[in-house]
Amino acid sequence: MNREFQISICILIIIILIKYNEFEENLIATYQTEQEEEEENFNILPLNLLYLQLNRIEINECINLRRLNRSISQYWFNEICLNMQDFEFKRHFRLTRSTFEWLCCEIIPHLRREITGPGIVGLAWEQKVGASLWFLATGECFRSIGNRFGMGESTFSYALRDFINVIVTKFLAEKIVFPNTESEINEITNGFKGTGRIPNVIGAIDGSHIPIKAPHLFPVDYFNRKGFYSIVLQAVVDHKKSFLDICVGWP
16 A cells, blocks of 8 residues: 555544544434424424325425435436546545545445444445545535435435444554554654654654534533634654554544
């Protein structure tokens, strides 16, 4: 695997860790909201049932339109997205096409054992990976991504969760590793000494505030001194700018 792959995978893992924290918070907040709505709407359940009965024809028309949109979206991914020019593909997915293909080969065998959603089996594996990467690259809402990639919101949420779980549990420990042998340490210290003329340096460390939307839980904790909501990313890199360690998610 060449250096471009390593850098792309490291960046991808960092983004996933960031989104993973947001994803967990949103799931908790969504569950709490749904519980409250269920309690509030309990007394008007008969009215809701009557409304659904009176609008059955309209609902069926919406379902047919939704199926048509999914068919169009699948055509967009299979016939258009996979045939994009390389520069345009990278602009949308933040990975080159060759890196995307390599990632699919590496991750799909794990995804086959990670299925959690009932409607997720019929979709192409590359389609699930592409939709997950699109979300991580753009932050687009689930509804828009579902329409774009031909899947429902809940199906995409399952696909995204499976994708993130595989990246975090299977790839993180393999791709971002702090040096622990004498030869590895000497290589890095010699590299820093050669480029910066500073001896006995094993890594360069820095941090950055990653902007996020205000969380539903304890939002004050995430409001930083610069005046916006964020989580902190701390990273250590070697003399070649390869990531050796990351820590992300704390306010």
